[in-house]
Amino acid sequence: MRNIKMTIEYDGGRYLGWQRLGDSDKTIQGKIENILSEMTGSKVEIIGSGRTDAGAHARGQVANFKTESKLELAAMQEFLNRYLPQDIVVKELEEVPERFHARYHAAGKKYSYYVWNNVVPSAFERKYSYHYPGNLDVDRMNEACRKLVGTHDFIGFSSLKKSKKSTVRTVNEITISREGNLLHFEFIGEGFLYNMIRIMMGTLLEIGAGTMEPEYIDAIFESGIRSDAGMTVPSQGLFLDEVYYD
Amino acid sequence: MRNIKMTIEYDGGRYLGWQRLGDSDKTIQGKIENILSEMTGSKVEIIGSGRTDAGAHARGQVANFKTESKLELAAMQEFLNRYLPQDIVVKELEEVPERFHARYHAAGKKYSYYVWNNVVPSAFERKYSYHYPGNLDVDRMNEACRKLVGTHDFIGFSSLKKSKKSTVRTVNEITISREGNLLHFEFIGEGFLYNMIRIMMGTLLEIGAGTMEPEYIDAIFESGIRSDAGMTVPSQGLFLDEVYYD
Numbered sequence: 001m002r003n004i005k006m007t008i009e010y011d012g013g014r015y016l017g018w019q020r021l022g023d024s025d026k027t028i029q030g031k032i033e034n035i036l037s038e039m040t041g042s043k044v045e046i047i048g049s050g051r052t053d054a055g056a057h058a059r060g061q062v063a064n065f066k067t068e069s070k071l072e073l074a075a076m077q078e079f080l081n082r083y084l085p086q087d088i089v090v091k092e093l094e095e096v097p098e099r100f101h102a103r104y105h106a107a108g109k110k111y112s113y114y115v116w117n118n119v120v121p122s123a124f125e126r127k128y129s130y131h132y133p134g135n136l137d138v139d140r141m142n143e144a145c146r147k148l149v150g151t152h153d154f155i156g157f158s159s160l161k162k163s164k165k166s167t168v169r170t171v172n173e174i175t176i177s178r179e180g181n182l183l184h185f186e187f188i189g190e191g192f193l194y195n196m197i198r199i200m201m202g203t204l205l206e207i208g209a210g211t212m213e214p215e216y217i218d219a220i221f222e223s224g225i226r227s228d229a230g231m232t233v234p235s236q237g238l239f240l241d242e243v244y245y246d
Numbered sequence: 247m248r249n250i251k252m253t254i255e256y257d258g259g260r261y262l263g264w265q266r267l268g269d270s271d272k273t274i275q276g277k278i279e280n281i282l283s284e285m286t287g288s289k290v291e292i293i294g295s296g297r298t299d300a301g302a303h304a305r306g307q308v309a310n311f312k313t314e315s316k317l318e319l320a321a322m323q324e325f326l327n328r329y330l331p332q333d334i335v336v337k338e339l340e341e342v343p344e345r346f347h348a349r350y351h352a353a354g355k356k357y358s359y360y361v362w363n364n365v366v367p368s369a370f371e372r373k374y375s376y377h378y379p380g381n382l383d384v385d386r387m388n389e390a391c392r393k394l395v396g397t398h399d400f401i402g403f404s405s406l407k408k409s410k411k412s413t414v415r416t417v418n419e420i421t422i423s424r425e426g427n428l429l430h431f432e433f434i435g436e437g438f439l440y441n442m443i444r445i446m447m448g449t450l451l452e453i454g455a456g457t458m459e460p461e462y463i464d465a466i467f468e469s470g471i472r473s474d475a476g477m478t479v480p481s482q483g484l485f486l487d488e489v490y491y492d
Contacts, residue, residue: 087369
């Protein structure tokens with residue numbers, strides 16, 4: 001059986017997220033599986049590196065699937081990009097060892113979140129960023145980022161109910177950069193809990209705005225109470241940039 | 247009477263173009279006039295620097311309108327951006343002398359056209375560029391640009407039928423730059439005929455692909471026959487960047 005790794009880019013604006021929901025045609029996984037099944041003539045299931053939220057985007061989502069098909073990779077990619085909706089693109093296909101598993105073997109991920117930080121909104125960035133018109137103090141946010149980086153129990157920064165599984169995660173790096181009115185937040189970590197980036201972002205914005213102190217990050221780690229952290233910012237500013245494998 | 251100059255940004259993807267068409271709600275001008283009329287309580291007409299095509303975008307369209315309203319500019323801008331659809335944004339309002347006319351006084355314009363030049367399409371750029379997968383020789387296109395620049399009769403590069411008005415125009419500058427897979431063509435000129443940039447672009451792509459020689463530009467100027475030039479590329483790659491006033 002061949003095992004094929006795919007790197008996928010999508011504008012998630014029209015979709016209910018990555019993960020297939022029954023027979024729904026409104027998920028990225030569903031769209032790709034349908035085309036692959038047509039292409040190979042038998043039902044194909046793909047394994048994603050993880051879910052992405054409804055409305056969130058990806059520049060480098062990774063998935064794998066097994067197939068008996070003898071089609072060359074270039075022909076597969078051409079077929080997929082011809083029949084997929086134009087807002088989903090297969091950027092790369094690669095033949096990998098049969099044991100490769102896109103979720104189990106993912107060693108880390110890089111995400112971006114964009115904030116359009118100006119009173120006047122943007123006609124072009126509105127679908128790819130969160131519009132925050134107020135002043136944001138980047139130094140204060142950087143101070144909070146230094147507290148978020150490291151190995152912590154992130155349950156307070158998650159929409160998970162109490163979980164039997166560990167909610168300890170390691171965040172390796174958070175960087176903030178500005179290009180004109182667009183603030184770019186980049187998160188690199190071994191793994192993230194459900195809604196964790198969007199809640200860290202909502203918390204960073206409160207700290208940047210001055211309504212929360214950077215030190216309060218420690219208190220959220222200590223209490224582990226979701227409502228102590230900031231709001232869950234909207235999904236349209238979130239991009240899965242890259243999935244790392246060893 | 248106050249005369250107010252507005253600078254407008256729009257994602258034209260959902261619209262029939264700038265110019266109002268009867269009572270249609272599907273034009274940029276129509277959308278803005280409707281909000282301005284509601285705001286001031288009397289019918290407002292705005293004068294644009296010129297039309298933009300259905301599906302084309304603008305980062306810096308300019309228009310002006312006259313009003314008896316006493317509202318402050320900041321309050322007007324806030325009202326407009328609150329009630330306009332999110333893909334139309336008023337970036338700036340400025341009080342100008344009563345004689346100012348956005349069309350008559352426009353001294354020049356800058357446009358951009360984007361080509362996504364890779365076999366693999368882009369999920370994000372597809373609405374803001376033309377996908378051209380083949381090889382393009384930028385040196386050959388630059389050679390053709392040097393022939394296009396200057397004062398010529400551009401009737402062969404226009405969708406106009408024979409016109410009583412002059413079809414002589416001056417193009418001041420055309421530059422081509424590449425950022426990754428995105429080719430950026432920038433056109434600066436005193437004025438452009440109907441479809442002139444999209445037809446120059448179609449011609450440049452034929453020259454870049456090698457199916458037309460750069461010298462053929464001279465032949466199109468000489469014949470003035472539309473069908474001698476390249477195709478009219480799609481409008482979604484076209485942006486009106488800036489309108490110049492003395």
